[in-house]
Every structure is written in C-alpha cells, then in structure tokens.
Amino acid sequence: MTRPPVTDWSTDFDHLDPRWVENPYPIWDELREKCPVAHTERFRGVYFPSRYEDVRAVAYDTENFSSRRIIVRETPPPRIPAPPITSDPPEHRPAKNLLLPAFTPDAIKQHEQPTRDICARLIDRFAGKPGCDAAIDYAQEIPVRVIAVMLGLPESEGDRFRKWIHEILEAGITRPDILMKAMGETSAYFQAEIDKRKSEPRDDLITQLSRATIDGQPITEDHLLGALRLILIAGIDTTWSAIGSCFWHLAQHPEDRRRLVNDPALIPTAVEEFLRAYAPVTMAREVIKDVEIGGCPFKTGEMVLLSFPAANRDPRMFPDADRVVIDRKENRHAAFGLGIHRCIGSNLARMEITVALQEWLKRIPEFHLDPAARVTWSEGTVRGPRKLPVLLG
Amino acid sequence: MPTVKVKVDRERCQGHARCAALAGELFELDELGNAREKGDGVVPEALVEKAYLAKANCPEEAIEIEDKP
Numbered sequence: 001m002t003r004p005p006v007t008d009w010s011t012d013f014d015h016l017d018p019r020w021v022e023n024p025y026p027i028w029d030e031l032r033e034k035c036p037v038a039h040t041e042r043f044r045g046v047y048f049p050s051r052y053e054d055v056r057a058v059a060y061d062t063e064n065f066s067s068r069r070i071i072v073r074e075t076p077p078p079r080i081p082a083p084p085i086t087s088d089p090p091e092h093r094p095a096k097n098l099l100l101p102a103f104t105p106d107a108i109k110q111h112e113q114p115t116r117d118i119c120a121r122l123i124d125r126f127a128g129k130p131g132c133d134a135a136i137d138y139a140q141e142i143p144v145r146v147i148a149v150m151l152g153l154p155e156s157e158g159d160r161f162r163k164w165i166h167e168i169l170e171a172g173i174t175r176p177d178i179l180m181k182a183m184g185e186t187s188a189y190f191q192a193e194i195d196k197r198k199s200e201p202r203d204d205l206i207t208q209l210s211r212a213t214i215d216g217q218p219i220t221e222d223h224l225l226g227a228l229r230l231i232l233i234a235g236i237d238t239t240w241s242a243i244g245s246c247f248w249h250l251a252q253h254p255e256d257r258r259r260l261v262n263d264p265a266l267i268p269t270a271v272e273e274f275l276r277a278y279a280p281v282t283m284a285r286e287v288i289k290d291v292e293i294g295g296c297p298f299k300t301g302e303m304v305l306l307s308f309p310a311a312n313r314d315p316r317m318f319p320d321a322d323r324v325v326i327d328r329k330e331n332r333h334a335a336f337g338l339g340i341h342r343c344i345g346s347n348l349a350r351m352e353i354t355v356a357l358q359e360w361l362k363r364i365p366e367f368h369l370d371p372a373a374r375v376t377w378s379e380g381t382v383r384g385p386r387k388l389p390v391l392l393g
Numbered sequence: 394m395p396t397v398k399v400k401v402d403r404e405r406c407q408g409h410a411r412c413a414a415l416a417g418e419l420f421e422l423d424e425l426g427n428a429r430e431k432g433d434g435v436v437p438e439a440l441v442e443k444a445y446l447a448k449a450n451c452p453e454e455a456i457e458i459e460d461k462p
Contacts, residue, residue, distance in 0.1 A: 097425055100408070100425040100426055101424055101425060101426075103426065104408075104410075104422060104424070104425070104426035105410055105413065105414070105422065105426065106422070268414070272450075329446065329449070330446075330449040330450060331450055332449065332450060332451065332452050332454075333452065334452055336409065336452075338407075338452055338453065339407065339453075340407065342407035342408060342409060342452075342453075346409060346410070347410060347426065
C-alpha cells in the first residue's frame with residue numbers, strides 16, 4: 001500500500017510512514033524542540049504531543065480525553081469495548097480492579113518458572129547453530145506462550161493469536177473488514193472456551209474471570225469477552241516488541257552485553273532502561289471536550305496519539321535521554337503509561353523481559369546483528385523488531 | 394543523613410510497584426498491587442538512600458519523604 005509522502009512532520013505526520021516506522025526518534029526529537037504538539041489531517045485528525053509533560057497532562061486528563069477509542073484508524077472507528085483499557089471513570093475502576101489481583105508481582109511469581117522453561121526450550125532449538133532470528137525464533141514465542149498458559153489455552157495456538165493481533169493492531173488500521181473479521185473470530189473462540197469451562201471449571205484465568213462480579217452482579221458476557229480479548233492482544237505483541245528491542249540493542253552494544261553477562265544482578269535495572277529508551281506502546285485518546293495543552297488547542301472529536309515512547313526520550317525529563325544507560329538510577333519512565341490506565345500487565349511484562357534476557361545471556365553470551373540481513377520493524381502503535389537476524393557466538 | 398519518613402499518596406499511586414521492587418523493606422503492595430508504606434513509614438538510617446531511590450523511580454510521583462518530627 002502506498003501512502004502520500006509526509007511533507008511536514010509537525011502538520012502532516014503519518015505514523016505509518018516508512019521513515020517513522022524505521023526510526024522515529026529523530027522525528028520526535030525535532031518535534032519536541034520546535035513544535036511540540038504535532039497534528040495531522042490524516043486518520044481523520046490526530047494530535048501528537050512529543051514532550052513528557054504534555055503526554056502526562058493528556059494521560060491524567062480523563063475529563064477531556066476519553067479512552068473509548070484507543071487506536072487511531074483511517075476509517076470511522078468502531079467502538080470495541082475491551083474494559084478497562086477502553087473504560088473511562090467511573091466504570092474504569094471496578095473493571096480494572098477485577099483484573100488487578102491476577103497481575104500483582106506476587107501473583108506473577110508463579111509464572112516465572114514456567115516462563116524460564118519456555119525460554120530454555122526455545123533456546124534449545126537454536127543454541128549451537130550459527131544464527132537465528134531473535135525476534136521470530138525467540139521474542140515473539142515467549143509472551144504468546146505465557147499468556148496462553150495464564151488463560152488456560154494451549155501454547156500451540158500461538159500462530160492463531162498472532163494472526164488476530166496483526167489483523168487488529170496493524171492491518172486493521174486501514175482495513176475495517178479485516179478488523180471486524182478478527183473481532184468476530186476472537187469472540188467466537190473465547191465464547192467456546194468460556195462455555196467449556198461452565199461444565200468443567202479449570203484453574204485458569206478464563207474460569208476465574210467468568211465467575212467475576214462487580215457490585216455483586218456477574219459481569220456481562222460482552223465485558224468478559226472484551227477483557228479476555230484485551231489480555232490476549234495487550235499481553236503479546238507489546239512484550240514481544242520489548243524483548244526484541246532489548247536484543248536489538250545488545251546485538252549492537254557488546255560492552256552493555258558483556259556487562260550484563262558478567263553482572264546479571266544488573267539485568268532488572270537495565271530492563272527499566274530498555275523500557276524507557278525502546279518503550280513499545282503508544283496509546284490513543286479521543287478528545288471529548290475542546291481543551292488546550294502545551295499551548296495547543298485540541299478539538300473535540302479528533303484523536304491524540306499518546307506516545308509514551310516519545311515522552312521517554314524527552315531530555316527535559318531524562319538526562320542523556322537519547323543514550324541507553326543500562327545502570328540509570330533515576331528512571332521515572334512512562335513505558336507502562338501514566339495515570340489510571342497504567343498497564344495492568346506491567347509486572348508480567350517485566351518478569352518476562354527479565355527472564356528472557358537472563359536465560360539467553362546465560363547460554364549465548366556472544367551475538368551480533370547479521371550484517372547480510374535486514375532488521376524490520378512493526379507498523380502501527382506497538383513498536384518492535386519483527387525480523388532480527390543475529391549471528392551467535 | 395537524618396532519619397526520615399516515607400508516605401505513599403494512595404490517590405496518586407497506580408501500582409507501578411517500583412517502590413516495592415527497589416525498597417521492599419519500606420514499601421508493600423496490597424491485594425490489587427497498589428503500594429503503601431510499611432508500618433509507620435519511619436526509615437532506618439541505613440535505608441534512607443533506598444527511600445530516595447524509590448521516590449526517584451515512582452512514575453506517578455506518589456512518594457513523599459518528610460523529616461521525621
């Protein structure tokens with residue numbers, strides 16, 4: 001699909017432009033200094049705040065900015081509820097509290113060993129070979145399996161889940177038919193899984209959530225399907241992207257890689273820095289009241305791309321913002337969002353990224369980008385490498 | 394360093410859980426994963442640096458540190 005080339009990033013930006021997809025950071029740096037809230041008429045009108053303080057202001061402002069639409073699309077967007085990510089106050093809090101207990105650091109601990117085993121099995125497949133694709137053979141395979149185990153679904157369903165995610169988050173931006181087909185398929189799939197558990201409850205998240213209540217009332221079927229779809233979509237390509245970016249960095253920075261190999265205790269601190277520098281997730285909001293932020297008027301009905309990745313690169317907030325400092329001590333990054341919509345899966349994602357690095361570095365301390373191959377990046381609002389060929393040893 | 398007291402602003406806290414990860418001696422999480430200071434929040438001298446580290450890593454700026462009265 002060819003798109004009209006961008007003439008001016010501050011008045012005509014396009015987050016699907018190949019230059020933005022390949023390397024958005026110089027574009028954001030320029031906007032941050034001279035704009036700082038970009039706008040485009042594309043996608044039916046979208047704003048792009050590039051500074052940390054403006055991103056934070058929008059994230060905190062649930063009066064003027066709604067989460068009922070969180071993906072910028074080219075066509076009049078269908079409202080697809082996936083509570084709590086698409087919920088506003090006052091519905092947001094009960095919907096979020098329903099999911100939170102399963103995602104606390106304590107609750108996530110039980111998934112650590114299974115995650116370690118998944119990583120080890122994946123590494124077995126390519127350890128000893130001259131090379132592999134760290135995105136395809138490793139990063140993308142981890143979260144899909146962990147989420148499957150949590151929900152109580154077969155690990156082998158990975159391909160199907162990834163196809164839906166691609167259709168909903170990437171292809172669906174410009175193709176409503178593909179989007180709606182994927183929505184229908186996910187609903188039918190989860191409905192069948194819910195029905196199975198009605199006669200035979202299991203020790204899994206689908207069973208647990210299908211018994212959930214809000215104010216003593218069982219949640220509606222739509223709410224349940226929306227929440228399950230959210231866990232599937234939000235828990236997979238985001239973490240896959242974050243893991244992939246860690247390996248993209250380490251494949252090119254032997255000094256950082258060796259430091260982590262020699263001092264694995266530093267890995268959790270480095271993970272925070274990778275999350276800051278390569279935050280994968282950009283959210284969106286719909287302007288529901290005219291308002292001014294960062295000196296820029298926001299018009300009702302238009303969308304806002306809420307770029308936590310751009311906020312994380314703001315030198316006003318982070319000294320040496322464009323440098324990856326793996327032992328950065330003060331790191332108030334916004335990779336998991338700010339305000340009431342803080343990512344529910346943050347503790348899970350942190351565990352998966354940390355374990356993925358630990359297990360790989362233990363077995364494969366030396367690797368670098370394959371100079372004969374090309375790295376490719378995802379399109380849309382979740383950024384990460386989709387092809388990452390590396391040579392091992 | 395003088396002894397200080399930490400307090401989590403429960404309205405601001407969104408459960409990023411950085412404080413509990415960085416200074417588990419001073420902060421704990423409730424059943425939803427939101428943070429609160431342990432006990433009366435008084436920080437033993439040996440942990441003062443950790444208290445400031447937790448504060449500096451809270452994305453919501455929900456941690457207050459005050460001089461102990």
